[in-house]
Amino acid sequence: DGGITQSPKYLFRKEGQNVTLSCEQNLNHDAMYWYRQDPGQGLRLIYYSQIVNDFQKGDIAEGYSVSREKKESFPLTVTSAQKNPTAFYLCASRPGELSNTGELFFGEGSRLTVL
Amino acid sequence: GEDVEQSLFLSVREGDSSVINCTYTDSSSTYLYWYKQEPGAGLQLLTYIFSNMDMKQDQRLTVLLNKKDKHLSLRIADTQTGDSAIYFCADSYSSASKIIFGSGTRLSIRP
Numbered sequence: 001d002g003g004i005t006q007s008p009k010y011l012f013r014k015e016g017q018n019v020t021l022s023c024e025q026n027l028n029h030d031a032m033y034w035y036r037q038d039p040g041q042g043l044r045l046i047y048y049s050q051i052v053n054d055f056q057k058g059d060i061a062e063g064y065s066v067s068r069e070k071k072e073s074f075p076l077t078v079t080s081a082q083k084n085p086t087a088f089y090l091c092a093s094r095p096g097e098l099s100n101t102g103e104l105f106f107g108e109g110s111r112l113t114v115l
Numbered sequence: 116g117e118d119v120e121q122s123l124f125l126s127v128r129e130g131d132s133s134v135i136n137c138t139y140t141d142s143s144s145t146y147l148y149w150y151k152q153e154p155g156a157g158l159q160l161l162t163y164i165f166s167n168m169d170m171k172q173d174q175r176l177t178v179l180l181n182k183k184d185k186h187l188s189l190r191i192a193d194t195q196t197g198d199s200a201i202y203f204c205a206d207s208y209s210s211a212s213k214i215i216f217g218s219g220t221r222l223s224i225r226p
């Protein structure tokens with residue numbers, strides 16, 4: 001079945017370590033997104049990519065990095081520079097600019113906890 | 116910058132109607148969305164409305180859009196325990212590349 005797969009679902013990290021969250025989609029969507037969710041703050045956009053080998057910073061990109069070497073993959077690295085990385089991370093995708101409604105399709109999320 | 120605002124909590128009695136409200140700032144929105152999030156999961160699209168519409172009905176769901184006041188609402192008729200979730204309002208504004216989400220409204224159902 002088509003969909004978006006995020007892994008791992010739960011991740012624990014020590015302070016000072018970089019971690020990479022995986023996001024893979026087999027929907028043939030052009031655009032992919034990373035959001036961060038904190039209680040009471042909704043979803044905040046970290047990075048997004050509209051095509052392969054291109055990506056843009058969202059509202060809270062500091063301390064994060066991404067790559068888009070393949071259409072189906074958009075990994076997110078949480079670096080040691082991110083001061084408060086404990087959060088629930090959501091990856092999403094959608095078809096290109098000409099899609100009808102612009103609906104986002106979400107993965108099940110990855111919960112990162114810094115010890 | 117562009118912003119979407121919602122209240123954080125709503126509690127309703129089982130069988131009553133729930134009305135979740137949202138305000139947005141972008142005057143050139145194309146689509147506005149309602150997403151639902153179950154505990155510990157991703158978001159799923161519930162419904163959407165095109166900006167040139169005033170109302171959309173889909174079974175128990177009714178979406179009302181007041182463009183003059185930049186106000187969007189979601190009404191859930193005959194609310195059931197399975198409707199307990201966080202509901203997000205979202206705005207696909209003029210750039211079409213970004214979708215801005217509100218803070219989410221946690222709907223709880225009491226017997």
